[in-house]
Amino acid sequence: MDFLAEHQPELLPGNRQLPPVKGTIEAPHGTTIVAVTFPGGVVLAGDRRATMGNVIAQRDIEKVFPADEYSAVGIAGTAGIAVEMVKLFQLELEHFEKVEGAQLSLEGKANRLSTMIRSNLGMAMQGLAVVPLFAGYDLDQGRGRIFSYDVTGGRSEEHGYAATGSGSLFARGSMKKLYREDLTEQDATTLVVQALYDAADEDSATGGPDVARRIYPIVTVITEDGFRRLTEDEASTIARSVLERRLEQPDGPRAALL
């Protein structure tokens, strides 16, 4: 966004000075994002809770966004800053595509996001960190890919599954036991909901499926046909079937011992 930097630098997140503050700033934080690849694509999903300290700031926040036709970003960290970052990221990808007449490569998109996270390092050191998960379908290689980041903008490609946010440890453990290489799209969407359920089970900042209010995780699928977000009906069907099984087996499916 060289043009933006030259003409209206105040619109770019990285150029803002933060007033000196003591301690951390209280702002809503997004929590858990998970992603799983399957042959033919990738699934990216997130829970719906935003927390501010020990308070639930929002029950139905949306943290998974399409970046363009073939990729999506899930955000964990300070919600306000993350949403703005995603908005700028979406704009950049679209702008590039329109001006150049071709899409950026998936690597190119992932690198760009890395730079944007790095520019937020100052804020991250004051407690306003943004740590997204980037997933997309690589049209050149014909497979789904996942990239994870750290606060300094370090980028690493993840194979199979990945998680970010406060509940990510538990989600990753859950996915580790459930993941197989021959998942179907249906399996993969169920797997991410299981992982989010396990994360919500152990981490107070992650929200589980809320049947009473009809708030279910956001599940998105990216394949050769592009980005698709599961409708509320589809998401609720998966969440309810997971929930039903958990009524009998609260800890979820069991992996084999050996």
Added chain:
Amino acid sequence: MSTPFYVSPQQAMADRAEYARKGIARGRSLVVLQYADGIVFVGENPSRALHKFSEIYDRIGFAAAGKYNEYENLRIGGVRYADLRGYTYDRGDVTARGLANVYAQTLGTIFSSVGEKPYEVELVVAEVGDTPEQDQIYRLPHDGSIVDEHGSVAVGGNAEQISSYLDQRHRDGMSLAEALQLAVQALSRDTNGTQREIPAERLEVAVLDRTRPQKRKFKRITGAQLSRLLEAGSTASEAESAKDTDGT
């Protein structure tokens, strides 16, 4: 010291307009038509990489005839304007009217500034609405004026003849295949009235399709899809002419 020649402003403007018109007339014409589900752009373009039509924003498309480097410049300016607008405010706040105004200002300033040569371009900015009544098409000639068009518009070399041909035959609620067929017929008429054949590979076609589920309504039509539509259009028009003969 030599005395500069006096040139009256009328003469200066007429010369510049003449210069720009000649430049535009050298290029191939293109047409923009409304159809039932949106707006279709059709033009003859031997190149597949250098486009005459392109996407500006969600519902806004751009078409240009004339000098490539000049309209490419304007196109990128338009994309920047639209993206900046949409990012600062909201995606809904980017309108074809606003964009057309910016283009008119730019073209008008360049046309009347003495230091620069006038741009040899003619632009069309189109925005697809939720219903055909909300569609907007603006034509921007080289001098920076704006013409609000309905139904069909042609720009480029043979524009006058083509647009009168289109005006007579275009009607509201045409299907995409019908509109495409009409556009190709109009484009393939030479100045002396004879028809020539334009092969599908030399056609550049794009649509702003209001029925597309995505936010971005602009889509290029190429390859098999284009040949299919051309075929559908020609069978439909044959059937219609057969029906006409039956009726009389």
